[in-house]
Amino acid sequence: xxxxxxxxxxxxxxxxxxxxxxxxxxxxxxxxxxxxxxxxxxxxxxxxxxxxxxxxxxxxxxxxxxxxxxxxxxxxxxxxxxxxxxxxxxxxxxxxxxxxxxxxxxxxxxxxxxxxxxxxxxxxxxxxxxxxxxxxxxxxxxxxxxxxxxxxxxxxxxxxxxxxxxxxxxxxxxxxxxxxxxxxxxxxxxxxxxxxxxxxxxxxxxxxxxxxxxxxxxxxxxxxxxxxxxxxxxxxxxxxxxxxxxxxxxxxxxxxxxxxxxxxxxxxxxxxxxxxxxxxxxxxxxxxxxxxxxxxxxxxxxxxxxxxxxxxx
Numbered sequence: 001x002x003x004x005x006x007x008x009x010x011x012x013x014x015x016x017x018x019x020x021x022x023x024x025x026x027x028x029x030x031x032x033x034x035x036x037x038x039x040x041x042x043x044x045x046x047x048x049x050x051x052x053x054x055x056x057x058x059x060x061x062x063x064x065x066x067x068x069x070x071x072x073x074x075x076x077x078x079x080x081x082x083x084x085x086x087x088x089x090x091x092x093x094x095x096x097x098x099x100x101x102x103x104x105x106x107x108x109x110x111x112x113x114x115x116x117x118x119x120x121x122x123x124x125x126x127x128x129x130x131x132x133x134x135x136x137x138x139x140x141x142x143x144x145x146x147x148x149x150x151x152x153x154x155x156x157x158x159x160x161x162x163x164x165x166x167x168x169x170x171x172x173x174x175x176x177x178x179x180x181x182x183x184x185x186x187x188x189x190x191x192x193x194x195x196x197x198x199x200x201x202x203x204x205x206x207x208x209x210x211x212x213x214x215x216x217x218x219x220x221x222x223x224x225x226x227x228x229x230x231x232x233x234x235x236x237x238x239x240x241x242x243x244x245x246x247x248x249x250x251x252x253x254x255x256x257x258x259x260x261x262x263x264x265x266x267x268x269x270x271x272x273x274x275x276x277x278x279x280x281x282x283x284x285x286x287x288x289x290x291x292x293x294x295x296x297x298x299x300x301x302x303x304x305x306x307x308x309x310x311x312x313x
Contacts, residue, residue: 004176007031012173015166021111028169040172047165051104060164063157065101067127069135069149073142079306084149085278088138098131101151103158107165114159123158125151140289141305236271238307239281243267245302252294260295263288282308 011027025048032041051057067084089095103110113123132146243264250260263284270280285308289299 004031004034007034008173008176012170015170015173021162021166022108024166024169025107035176047107050106050109055104057102057104060168061104061161062100062102063153063161064099065125065151065153067098067135067149067151069132069146071136071139071144072147073144079139079144082139082306084135084138085282087279089134091134094131094134098127098134098151101125101153103161107162110158110162114155114162121155122152123155127151139305140308141300236276239267239271242285242302242304242307246288246295246299249295249298260288260291 007027007030011024011031014024014027025044028044029041029048032044035041046052046055051061064086067086069079069082069084071079071082073079084098086095086099089098105113127149132149135146135149136144247264266284267281270276270284285299285304289296289304
């Protein structure tokens with residue numbers, strides 16, 4: 001008959017040697033049975049089968065995400081794939097619901113999600129209709145109505161959660177070994193691998209934002225604890241194109257040209273920085289739009305609302 005030491009030892013080595021997560025969780029189930037610990041048994045069961053309705057999903061399964069929407073306009077118009085800035089919704093609970101994905105699927109499903117079988121780098125979760133009014137209020141311009149909204153996050157984030165689950169399990173076994181004096185047979189090499197797994201960043205393709213946001217490739221990359229943005233070339237090009245169109249209006253405007261020029265110069269200077277502040281650019285664009293007259297009319301025509309919305313922080 002297997003004992004705790006043998007099962008824990010086998011499980012630890014499975015984690016280190018890279019066995020499939022399904023195989024690892026079966027061994028964890030066996031260990032849970034021997035330990036007769038309800039809390040650990042429940043954790044193993046939820047990880048194997050998914051977290052049912054009413055059970056709190058652990059924090060390590062919650063990830064920040066980008067949000068996009070399709071918005072209908074009068075006369076059959078449409079804004080497609082509009083980015084919703086995370087700081088645009090003040091209600092804390094609603095903001096968390098919209099910009100956080102809680103992945104309660106089974107760990108085997110998460111592993112499958114990360115396999116990239118369809119060639120896509122991102123995963124999508126549709127948002128419920130009750131959040132649409134909050135997203136509607138983010139966008140200025142003519143009467144509009146959100147008809148679809150979804151969360152998007154890097155496929156590798158699912159893999160990151162799987163690695164975190166392995167890390168949690170390893171940590172549990174090591175503490176168990178220490179507390180129960182199981183004397184699990186780790187070689188020096190094994191201990192080194194354990195330390196590496198425990199200390200390695202969960203996902204090399206994810207970046208820490210200070211608030212849990214994740215960003216996929218080809219998007220603005222958020223870096224550092226102050227959530228500054230290194231803007232993508234495409235984003236900068238879009239903003240520069242708008243600024244150039246607005247600059248061409250200087251000879252036609254009736255408002256204070258110095259004020260208008262100052263706003264444009266502020267945007268240009270910010271775009272030239274390596275670390276760009278989206279709030280500064282967004283504030284200047286909104287100020288330009290508020291100048292009224294031809295400026296507002298042309299700014300809307302040139303797509304200023306879409307550019308403001310595309311600034312992702």
